[in-house]
Amino acid sequence: MITSEKMNEENTYESFPVEILGMKDLTSDTRYFKVKWLSKENKFTFKPGQFVLFSIPGVGEATFSLSSPPTRTDFIEFGMRRVGTFTEAFFKLKEGDIFHMRGPYGNGFDMKSLKGRDLIIVAGGLGAVPLRSVLLYAEDRREQFNQVFFLNGARSPGDMLFREDFMAMAQRGILDTKLAVDEDDTGEWPYEVGFVTTLIPKLKGKINPEITTALICGPPVMYKYVIQELLKIDVPKHQILMTLERRMKCGQGHCGHCAIGSRYTCLDGPVFTYYDVQHEKELI
Numbered sequence: 001m002i003t004s005e006k007m008n009e010e011n012t013y014e015s016f017p018v019e020i021l022g023m024k025d026l027t028s029d030t031r032y033f034k035v036k037w038l039s040k041e042n043k044f045t046f047k048p049g050q051f052v053l054f055s056i057p058g059v060g061e062a063t064f065s066l067s068s069p070p071t072r073t074d075f076i077e078f079g080m081r082r083v084g085t086f087t088e089a090f091f092k093l094k095e096g097d098i099f100h101m102r103g104p105y106g107n108g109f110d111m112k113s114l115k116g117r118d119l120i121i122v123a124g125g126l127g128a129v130p131l132r133s134v135l136l137y138a139e140d141r142r143e144q145f146n147q148v149f150f151l152n153g154a155r156s157p158g159d160m161l162f163r164e165d166f167m168a169m170a171q172r173g174i175l176d177t178k179l180a181v182d183e184d185d186t187g188e189w190p191y192e193v194g195f196v197t198t199l200i201p202k203l204k205g206k207i208n209p210e211i212t213t214a215l216i217c218g219p220p221v222m223y224k225y226v227i228q229e230l231l232k233i234d235v236p237k238h239q240i241l242m243t244l245e246r247r248m249k250c251g252q253g254h255c256g257h258c259a260i261g262s263r264y265t266c267l268d269g270p271v272f273t274y275y276d277v278q279h280e281k282e283l284i
Helices: 004-010 085-090 125-140 163-172 220-232 274-279
Strands: 016-025 030-037 051-056 060-065 076-081 098-105 118-124 148-154 176-181 212-217 240-243 271-273
Touching: 051 085, 060 076, 060 085, 060 125, 076 085, 076 125, 118 125, 118 220, 125 148, 125 163, 125 212, 125 240, 148 163, 163 176, 212 220, 220 240, 240 274, 271 274
Parallel strands: 118 148, 118 212, 148 176, 212 240
Antiparallel strands: 016 030, 016 098, 030 076, 051 060, 051 098, 240 271
8 A cells, every 4th residue: 555655756647547436416506426446556645634636537537535535445535616627527527437646745634643632623615525534534533533524514504515415414313413504495404504714713612722723624714704713712723723615726835726825835835723724824
């Protein structure tokens, strides 16, 4: 098995064929994919929050976050939104089709360093894609963490990615899962109605700020208000982590598209602390 360190140091450009095992639509423009390696020798380990690069001959390549955890090694899962030429071509692929993948890239979330801590995981919209890897890791290794809270927000029930997965997660009760929608247009939503930020004040008194780490991913506008609420319940700035995977391009710091000040998001990130962001305001 190829480790992420070996991949990044020795095989930065080498891609491997993978086969599509299954797919399903999560929303009208976002699709879930499940793939497997064609060769066991090409498997690699990764951290939640890292990303990979997919390529289709004659079409191009693009970076995407992984949605499955490294604790489940027989396949890889991810979500993709149809937004351009590459994703349009990718959505035409079928079960059994083969494409190429390389990586993993980026720093990811260091889950080993979070052992014994309270975790607050906050997702909004497409941010559920990379954070699903963290959530499933926390479920699979539940004994390694103290309290784990998952707060997920979407515009409406139909817009919530992995909605059935997260509703089942709430039923399992392994993680303290709270789901919210800005507006219930069905009249049947069984969970919270309101912005995901309204869920954070309810954690005051339940967590120990000294041992709490918050992990965030969502649209840029979300970060400001989520961080404000986390600071109000005394989560320290350096213990607020956010992933900026939407900035990823080549994954190796060569193209320069993810450069912010002196940093390359794909090399120094995509996971940054709020303290980092305060000193590089263009990050979000």
